[in-house]
Amino acid sequence: MLGFLVRLLPFWVREPLLIVVGSVLGVRIMYLAVHDRDRVAAGIGAVFLVFTAVRIHAVVRALRARRNPSPAAPADGAAVDAAAQAQAQAQAQAQAQPQAQVGGGPRPGPGTPEKDHNAWGQAVAAVALFGALAAALWVAPHVMPSDVSTSPRPASCSDGAHEELPKVYKQTPRPVTGEELCKVLNRPDLAELLGTPGETATAASGTSNTAPLTDGKVALPEAEVTFDTFTVNVSATYNDLTTDQYVKLMKFGDETDIKTLTVRGRPAVFASAHTMKLEINLGNGGSGGPVEQGPLARTLTVALDRDDRGGYCDITVWSESGALPDDSALLDIAGKVLPRIPGQPVR
Secondary structure, eight states, X not given: OHHHHHHXXXXXXXXXXXXXXXXXXXXXXXXXHHHHTOHHHHHHHXXXXXXXXXXXXXXXXXXXXXXXXXXXXXXXXXXXHHHHHHHHHHHHHHHHHHHHHHTOSOOOOTTSOOOOHHHHHHHHHHHHHHXXXXXXXXXXXXXXXXXXXXSOOXXXXXXXXXXXXXXXXXXXXXXXXXXXXXXXXXXXXXHHHTXXXXXXXXXXXXXXXXXXXXXXXXEEEEEEEEOSSOEEEEEEEOSSOOHHHHHHHHTTSSOEEEEEEEETTEEEEEXXXXXXXXXXXXXTTTEEOOOEEEEEEEEEEEESSTTXXXXXXXXXXXXXXXXXXXXXXXXXXXXXXXXXXTTOOOO
């Protein structure tokens, strides 16, 4: 179909078009062949260049025939020359007929040279048009970023505008919501802080919960951002438990590798504990399996204020493989996240 449409074009449009397309493709393929050392591509590029050379030769012969018309064409003349001469004669007759009707001037005689401005105009216009298209196709891969459509976009926090907050979140001062925590945690440099700068967040969410066994009187918002390697969870508990009391409770729990420290002038503690793994079988009436021990998680707990008057923020990191980042990664995340939590200024 494309070949049929090309053949319908006039000679002085079709040939420059084929020359431009053939030369651009030939040079481009030859460049890629030399860069990649591909012999097959080099052969294809050579075919395009030879095809272009043949078309250029045909155009040159047609131009010479128009400039030096002869009464009889040679026996071995190409069909391109005959077509060019026939088109030139038709154009000359079309130009002479209006002049004869209005008496605007003498009719050209047999020896009068033909005007080539129409052919040259068509050729120049075709070369300019398709040259611009070829240049655009050539430059586009270098101008446009190559990863616009291939690279996945980072996950964004879900819109919690219509979420019905528990009553405790309406008190004064109001606790931070899960949506606000998610926006603070889902930073563009979070993967770099974790030591995996090439990763992109695959999931991000925030929930405005309350602490269990508190009858909805203790706010417990949390946010979670997931990468291919690590998962980061940040939660804030608004109770009266101080960090010192929390460390004493750890001695009766399953926490290990406990280490106290100070973060941004606030009491803090490092601890490790295994996560819980729960499997739900949807094919068996929705029954769930037993709760199993999940991968090890590392948590940095920081008091909500310097005076440690109650309440704390947990920053937890884990991975399915069981690998954990250095404690410095949690400290870096705390240094970026804690100052940006709404309603929690450093005192």
